[in-house]
Amino acid sequence: xxxxxxxxxxxxxxxxxTAEYFNLFGVRTAAVYGAESCRNFLRExxxxxxxxxxxxxxxxxxxxxxxxxxxxxxxILFISARTSDDDQIIALGIGGxxxxxxxxxxxVLLAKVKAVLKRYGQSLRQDGYSDGWLKIDFASKSVWxxxxxxxxxxxxxxxxxxxxxNQGRVVSKKELFEKVWEDKFTGDGTxxxxxxxxxxxxxxxxxxxxxxVTFWGEGYQFKGEEG
Numbered sequence: 001x002x003x004x005x006x007x008x009x010x011x012x013x014x015x016x017x018t019a020e021y022f023n024l025f026g027v028r029t030a031a032v033y034g035a036e037s038c039r040n041f042l043r044e045x046x047x048x049x050x051x052x053x054x055x056x057x058x059x060x061x062x063x064x065x066x067x068x069x070x071x072x073x074x075x076i077l078f079i080s081a082r083t084s085d086d087d088q089i090i091a092l093g094i095g096g097x098x099x100x101x102x103x104x105x106x107x108v109l110l111a112k113v114k115a116v117l118k119r120y121g122q123s124l125r126q127d128g129y130s131d132g133w134l135k136i137d138f139a140s141k142s143v144w145x146x147x148x149x150x151x152x153x154x155x156x157x158x159x160x161x162x163x164x165x166n167q168g169r170v171v172s173k174k175e176l177f178e179k180v181w182e183d184k185f186t187g188d189g190t191x192x193x194x195x196x197x198x199x200x201x202x203x204x205x206x207x208x209x210x211x212x213v214t215f216w217g218e219g220y221q222f223k224g225e226e227g
Contacts, residue, residue, distance in 0.1 A: 005113055006047035007031040008038045008064070009079065010057040014102075018051070021106045027113060035059035047074065048117055051100075051109075054080040073154040075116050079104065119179075129164045131224060134202055134211065136164055143202065150201045155181070160198050163212060163222040172219040195220065 004027045009015040015031035022029035032041050034056050050068070054061040065076055079100045100109065129136040135144040141157050143150040152160065162180050163171060173191060195214075199206040213221050 001045045003028045003030050003045060003047045004117055005029040005049045005051060006038070006041065006045075007051045008034070008056065008061070009051070009053040010034055010055070011053070018106060018109070022110060022113065025110055027110065027117070033057070035061075035064045038064060042068075049074060049113060050076045051079055051113070052076055054078055071154060073158045077112070077116065129167070129224065133204065136160065138165075145202055152198065152201060156194055156198050156201075159194055160202070160212075160222075163220060164224070167222045167224050170215045170218050170221045176219070 005019075005022060007015045007019055007029065009018075009031070010033050012031075012033050015033060019029040019031040030041065030045070030047070032038050035058050038050075052061045052065060056064070061078060061080070065078075068074075068076070077100055079102060100112070128138050133146060135147075136142075138161055141154075141161075143152055143157065143160070159176065159180050162176065173188065176191060195212060196206075199209050199212055203209045203211055211222060211224065213223055215221060
């Protein structure tokens with residue numbers, strides 16, 4: 001099944017109550033109570049966003065986030081009773097999108113979740129791109145070059161999709177960090193590596209890119225066929 005939100009929290013009553021509240025307001029939500037149950041759930045279902053507790057009975061939320069980031073770019077909001085600055089820095093640095101302290105207001109949390117779901121959905125608002133050489137389908141998250149499938153990581157695809165959705169506009173690195181990674185701690189080196197790998201996958205001549213063009217000191221632009 002497809003869900004808007006998955007809650008992973010070993011406080012079962014809190015997780016169930018939060019899920020029930022979200023469902024009342026139209027956010028399709030499920031709850032699981034540990035790292036392994038999360039893995040099992042995601043083998044059979046999909047979720048657009050995770051609410052992930054740092055302290056799980058069978059593992060660390062930080063470790064689970066790192067594991068999930070290897071194959072998924074879904075937004076992850078950390079929830080925890082721990083309030084140290086170090087925890088918040090770690091959470092954001094490994095791919096978390098926000099850090100929410102317990103106890104929390106269900107109304108405030110629901111508003112935050114809805115805002116993230118809306119932002120995430122809007123970043124891929126077009127259907128895709130096709131020009132005879134390159135084809136991108138946002139819905140299926142698939143890319144083809146000369147009708148042959150191209151393999152990209154989830155983050156590489158999300159970066160390519162965002163640039164494509166903003167075709168013709170120079171997108172700053174700051175905007176890419178905020179809208180694609182949703183992580184202000186991401187550095188230029190990480191972004192440059194992802195751009196290079198995308199170019200190697202889609203460009204006829206990666207060293208002379210025609211699709212993703214660098215504007216030094218500004219950012220990147222997806223030019224496409226008509227660029």
